Amino acid sequence: MGAPIEVPALGPKGPYRSRNRLPISDVAGQPIAELSLVPPLFVSRAMAALHRAATPPTEERLAALARAGELFAAGTVAGLDADAYAHAVCRMSGTPLTGVRTAVESIRRSTALADRSAQAARPVGAVRDWRAPEARTGTAVWVRRGAVFAVQAAGNHPAVHALWPEALALGYRVAVRPSRREPLTPYRLVSALRAAGFGADQVVLLPTDHRTADTLLREADLGMVYGGQAVVDRYAADPTVLPAGPGRAKILVTADSDWRSHLDVIADSVSRDGGVGCVDATAVFVEGDPGPLAAALAERLATIADMPPEDERAILPVHPLAEARRLSDHLLARAAGTKAWLGGAGVVGDLGDGTATLRPAVHQLDGPYAEQAGTELPFPCVWVAPWTREAGVEVLRNSLVLTAITEDEELLDRLLAEPSISNLHIGGHPTHWMAPGVPHDAYLGEFLMRTKAVIRG
Structure with a gap:
């Protein structure tokens, strides 16, 4: 075993290595990584930076997403090549190698097809831009419900990170709180997104303790939280939080x-x-x-x-x-x-x-x-x-x-x-069947977007 992999926070000013570091062991109890945990003030400043930032043009975002997916899947990111990353995730989380590779391909494909998947949720009567010709006689325009989206991610499988890049395709700035069980996948993905062209004020990685996690959700416009039935029950009545609970x-x-x-x-x-x-x-x-x-x-x-x-x-x-x-x-x-x-x-x-x-x-x-x-x-x-x-x-x-x-x-x-x-x-289709453009638990766009009537001269 070499030195533990450093997993810093990725804030609006770049990587941040905090004094408060969480040692992460592999399944055999050997040190494999150190995760920098950030305090509430760091989270607040990062969220404020996301709120201040402008949204890049659509075509730039989509091209950067596709580049990021390829880099994530096959490139060297933050010092780890694809094979070293997959091996580390196996040892860290206990997920079989075949499962990690399946997740990597799912993330690569989801970033390449993020716009297709996101737009599949758009109502047939709505257009995506007020400049569309339909607006001259009146139409619905599909618009964001906010500007900043927070994700409290799960660590049970790397493929959970295939979904939230859709928010970037729709023009959100995104803050991700990684699971402390397996933070390497979101660290690699956020690093790849930045290397591909997304600014440090567009997507951030904010590892925190459980108390500070509430700050992340409170200071975002909308949030998504993974967890068990208790998490679903806690946020069931909150229209700004999308809980992702047990599958059953x-x-x-x-x-x-x-x-x-x-x-x-x-x-x-x-x-x-x-x-x-x-x-x-x-x-x-x-x-x-x-x-x-x-x-x-x-x-x-x-x-x-x-x-x-x-x-x-x-x-x-x-x-x-x-x-x-x-x-x-x-x-x-x-x-x-x-x-x-x-x-x-x-x-x-x-x-x-x-x-x-x-x-x-x-x-x-x-x-x-x-x-x-x-x-x-x-x-x-x-x-x-x-x-x-x-x-x-x-x-x-x-x-x-x-x-x-x-x-x-x-x-x-x-x-x-x-x-x-x-x-x-x-019929004979496995429960795990999924495809780009087909909803997983409804479309994420149903939560992130709304329609607004527009008419122009």
Whole structure:
């Protein structure tokens, strides 16, 4: 191991290395990075600089975003080339290398297509500029709700940083508070954005403690916060904050469909990227006996090997051994009374170096209303439950994604109409399917923008 990677704040006057530094260890407990934490005054001054700054022209922003994505994905940024960055993120977060590479490609693609994705949210009756010919007879113009957007990022997966660059495409100045679990991805991305042409008063990186994080949100016009259900509940009534909470992605298989022909999709939905993503399936509902599906799914997931995260073949997330044991014990307590097809004795895969994988778990529930079906854990853990027509849509609510393997069009109409199901995948499409221009949890532009009537001579 070399010297720890320095991760400074990136303020409006450039990199800032504070006296208050947070040591970050890798999954084996070895020092890997030092994160500079900034005080409230630094945050306030940085936010004030963002508010004072002018917005660059659209074409300049979009070209800089595309350049930044390529630099982020393949270049040397802040002293780290692409391979060194990916290896460091693996060791820091325990995310498998394949998952890091998938995230890198997602970020590269999202920056290249940021305008396409952002404009997909624009109402068909609105134009993007008051100078458009339509304004001579009166039209709607799509405008920002503010000027400064703050992001309190998550550290569960690097791909969370594929979304917020859309705000730059729309002309916002952006402040990012990185997760203290994995700050390297936003540091690399903000550094790449600056190297590509964005000014230091356009995008900043502000690592803080939890108390100071409130200053960031308070002094922005709009904010986005990642977290658990408590975070969602805290900000649910605040129109200036967009909470991004648990995914609770689900799969439904009705009696008119053969689950055997979709087993690959179901297993992939559960295990992709180690099961840590908000779009990875955590519950499967089966019309009829769920036992055969649970048994086949357990047999498939049991073949996944234990590997360190930087191994090319790694699939499972890796944690310090003590943390893995804590999560395993939590699962066993939560699963009390269920039928364990896999993981019934624990899910710790000891790698022998102070780290452990979190192995897959498959538990069968007695009925569709069992409370465990809403439990989301940061590894491939799935609850398989029977589903009935009487249970209907109710047990499928509060899902970021629902993959519905069914031929029942009336049921599909009801699922599409259910407000708490954010995304509906019909047929054999994995829960983690995403594409540029297609909303993830609605369009970010729906939150950042509004329409304003304009008529001119």
